[in-house]
Amino acid sequence: MASTPPNCSITATTKRYQNHPNPHNQLKNHRQTPTPTQNPHQRWTSNQRVSLAKPPLPPSSRNAPKPVANTTTTTTTHHPQILPTFPSFQSPKSELVSDFPGRRSTRFVSKLHFGRPKTTMGTRHTSVAQEALQHVIEYGKDERAIENVLLNFESRLSGSDDYVFLLRELGNRGDSKKAICCFEFAVKRERKKNEQGKLASAMISTLGRLGKVEMAKTVFEAALIEGYGNTVYAFSALISAYGRSGYCNEAIKIFYSMKDYGLKPNLVTYNAVIDACGKGGVEFKRVVEIFDEMLRNGMQPDRITFNSLLAVCSKGGLWEAARSLSSEMLGRFEEAMDVCREMENSGIRKDVVTYNALLGGYGKQYKYDVVRRVFEEMKARHVSPNLLTYSTLIDVYSKGGLYREAMDVFREFKKAGLKADVVLYSALIDALCKNGLVESAVSLLDEMTKEGIRPNVVTYNSIIDAFGRPATTESVVDDAGRISELQIESLSSSVVEKVTKSLVVDREDNQIIRIFGQLAAEKADQAKNSGGQEMMCILGVFHKMHELEIKPNVVTFSAILNACSRCNSFEEASVLLEELRLFDNQVYGVAHGLLMGYRENVWEQAQSLFDEVKLMDSSTASAFYNALTDMLWHFGQKRGAQLVVLEGKRRQVWENVWSESCIDLHLMSSGAARAMLHAWLLDVRSIVFEGHEVPKLLSILTGWGKHSKVVGDSTLRRAIEALLTGMGAPFRLAKCNLGRFISTGSVVAAWLRESGTLKVLVLHDDRAHRENLRFGQISNFQMLQL
DNA sequence: ATAGGGTTAG
Structure with a gap:
């Protein structure tokens, strides 16, 4: 990196952000947990020199309250309203895991919130419902206010259709709290069980889309008890909710429990459970068993069934493909072919979702010739590529280092008149980051913001992860399972010419195209990240995230710890972590404390952090432990590193x-x-x-x-x-x-x-x-x- | 009333 990104400053942060721990809670929760020095197994100590006996906070942090002495409770504003009839709604614990209330991967989280809202176009709601929606949004600042608004509209709203519209729309706006209020209001006033059932299924579905799976479950269970939840709709909605959040086993359990309730799964139920299996990484063979069961029960699979099955074959990323290497990878290929054949035999034409899945799947297996062929076939059959198609292709080609192909796809994408979104930009930004072009990545981040596209946590995580990392020289496995260095295409003079022309024609596009050109030509060396020097830029990036109210997550944390390991010196790493404590003292306080060797003081705090990490799925949790341990080991805190891994072992990470x-x-x-x-x-x-x-x-x-x-x-x-x-x-x-x-x-x-x-x-x-x-x-x- | 696709780490 030749220059620092905007807002980059080591000491710019004077604001205290959140989450200083509550020592009382810690004592209560962890009284039984011995600190390292209390544990006889761990009593040996270093007889080496004592150094860096710095005060707990640096001068630049003077404005911030002392973390450990702080007794304010964690924020209450983020907690969902506890509703009388739904007492078990989970409250987020801290910044780190507030988005991860259970055992699921971060993979699911970024897609949840405003992903694919369920459209309410063409539903049977009245214009009064529209009006009521506006009022709820505008004036429904708390439960009471929402109730008042709804009371005003009650006589003019016509039944559950209007209320379903309301709660769906509120869900689409990410406001599960308001949606729940409407649901409760409506269900209390509805006498017909089947209408109450409609409301419940819609509510479960909405919460599922928002990733509020615990709430969905609570609504489901309450509906069962109240006698209107025993429907195939409610079960299907809950299965889908579990699937979305990565709770595949729960989804399957609910699915099989249906017959105990005298319910017969229908096409939608099967589709939901197959989809959940795909998301949960269930083996193809096992999913086919469910598929076969579906056929035995006389169900006719439709395109959604086949597309969900296809997702089972092409799930996972480079990592998955790498794991399976030659034999299994070619196995996946066969499975996908089988699904397509079966689909055709059933007389169902591939749609844009099918093609997108195929492009992504083959791309992840580096079968670029097949990707090209499938893309051609798609267009020949008049299935129009959409934003997701182009986004998939650009990502696949960028990851493979085929920048000229990526650039061509991007041109075609612009020609089709489509507008890039946060995912497409994030894929581009990540590609730049992986090539050490952090500076270009940051300028693309600027560009997307100017275009009114809001970056998300994924966008930022890519950038944070790139600091200090040398450009990857990736190698790939080809079809025969051989490992080879990627070919970086060189830029022909005609392409250079085109790039130059587009520079004049369209300022907005040329940024991306120019960067692709740069990548393809590998002319970017002078701008490439030299590694280690600008670690403190992470603070600026982090600060910006906070300004934009983008919540860091555990991936952010792991990325930062890994970046710390790339710091040039212990001092640099410790200053970085110390500064980051201003944003989140629990998370970075533990990392910093362990790095500094303040073991006894931080161990209780570490325990509560580990408790939160324990709520995540095992691969996310192990990534966290790996990053933390590596950082400690790297800077010679080997005993501290060992304590952390032994804790991870004890907790069966x-x-x-x-x-x-x-x-x-x-x-x-x-x-x-x-x-x-x-x-x-x-x-x-x-x-x-x-x-x-x-x-x-x-x-x-x-x-x-x-x-x-x-x-x-x-x-x-x-x-x-x-x-x-x-x-x-x-x-x-x-x-x-x-x-x-x-x-x-x-x-x-x-x-x-x-x-x-x-x-x-x-x-x-x-x-x-x-x-x-x-x-x-x-x-x-x-x-x-x- | 219930069901499907693209971006980060590991």
Whole structure:
């Protein structure tokens, strides 16, 4: 990066944002949880120098209240209204997880809010309903006010159709609270069960679209109890709500529970459950079982069924494709072909959704020739590409480094008279970021804002993640499963000419086209991110996010922690985190505290953070632990890193990390894996010293990089190899499996008994705060407790 | 009354 983005300043932040923790709650919630120094297993301490005994807050943060001493409760304004009849609505806990109230991936969240609103065009509402809507929006500032508005309109509104319109429209505006109020108002006044049922299904569906799955469930259950929820509509709506939020198993459970209620799933129900399976990553084979059941029950699948099935085949990103490598990937291809064939046999023509799914699916599998062919076929069959088609193609081509193709698609997109939206811009911005063109990415961000397109958290996460990251030299797996470097197309002189012309013709378009040209020509080197220097720009970007009221999420946090690991120095990282505490003291206070070695002071706060992370799905949670641990490890806080991974292990963030004979590190970052390996070896050592038998064969699994975005990347394996070698540990790479280090138990036991081994196994923090040092030298007994 | 598609991290 040659210059700083707008609003970029280290000390510009004087405002305090939110969420200083409530120490009383922490004490209440975590009284049983020992702090590291209270736990006898963890009593060893560093005898290294104490350094950087800085005060808790820097001078630039003087205006902010002291985080730990602050006793204000967390914000109440964000909490949904607790409604008398729906007492179990969940309240968001903190900034980090307020969008993630349960076990689901962030993948679902950004799509939820204003994604695809259910249209109320052509519904049977009256013009009075329109008017009432305006009044509710304008004057319904609280429950009482909404009720008053509705009372005024009550006599003129005609039945549930009008109320369904109201709550749907309020839902489309993201206002689940108002929607619920209308629902309650309407359902109380309705006498007919089937009309109440209509209201309930619409309410469940609306909440599902907003990602408020807990509320949807509450409405559903209340409706069952009140006797108007026992309908195929309500069940289908709830299945869909679960699916959208990634609760696939719950969706399936609800689906199978229908017969206990004497209900028969219909086409819509099957479509909803198949869709939920696709979103939840259920195996194709399993979904086909449901599909077959549907056929057995005499249901005729329609295009939505087939499109949902297709989504099952083409789900996942590069990571998925990489994981399955050759055999499975070609399997996916076959599955998609089967679905298309079956679809044609049923006399259903592919529509734009089908084609979009195919383009995205083949694109993710790097089958660019097939992508081209499918796109041609689509147009030949007069299925008009839409915004999503172009967006998919531009993303697919950009990710593959085929910038000239991406540029051509973008031109065609403009020619079709379509207008870019936040997703398309975000895809472009991410492509730039991945190529180290953060500056161009930021200017595109500016451009979209000027065009009135509001960036979202995804847009910002891409940019934050890019700081300090060198441009990726991506490699891909081709159809035969071979790994090869991507070809960056060079720019022909005619293209240069076109680009130059478009510069004159259309200022607005040329920005994107020029950037594509730049990428294609690889002329961007001088503008590319040089890495590490402008970390503090993250503060400016973060500040801007807050100004725009875009809530950071756990991906933001992981991106920032990873960026910290790329800081040039410990000091730079600590200043960055310290400054970020002004935005969210809980999240960044923990990271900063652990980095500084204020272990005892931050551990309780860390526990409540871990509690919140525990609410997320396992891959999101492990990404968080990986990022935090890597950062600590990187800056020499190895004992702190180990505490974090052991906490993650205790909380089962990674399933079955270790047994006596085997440790599985393949889902961990290199820092997390190394910290974990030390702990495991100490555990094996204690088995030896307690006189117990060690298993005949000991294994350390690292995988071979299939979980890395870069296929075949063996960073983890190499880090572990270097660690083992450095310690003199007698593990060797297994001949038959490149992702596995093995040794016989007896050889390892002998090594563990050596006098010098303990010293290399025990980790220390480079920087330990004085509070952690009062226990002095660790005893042998304590060591055995490991 | 109930059902489908595109962007970030891992």
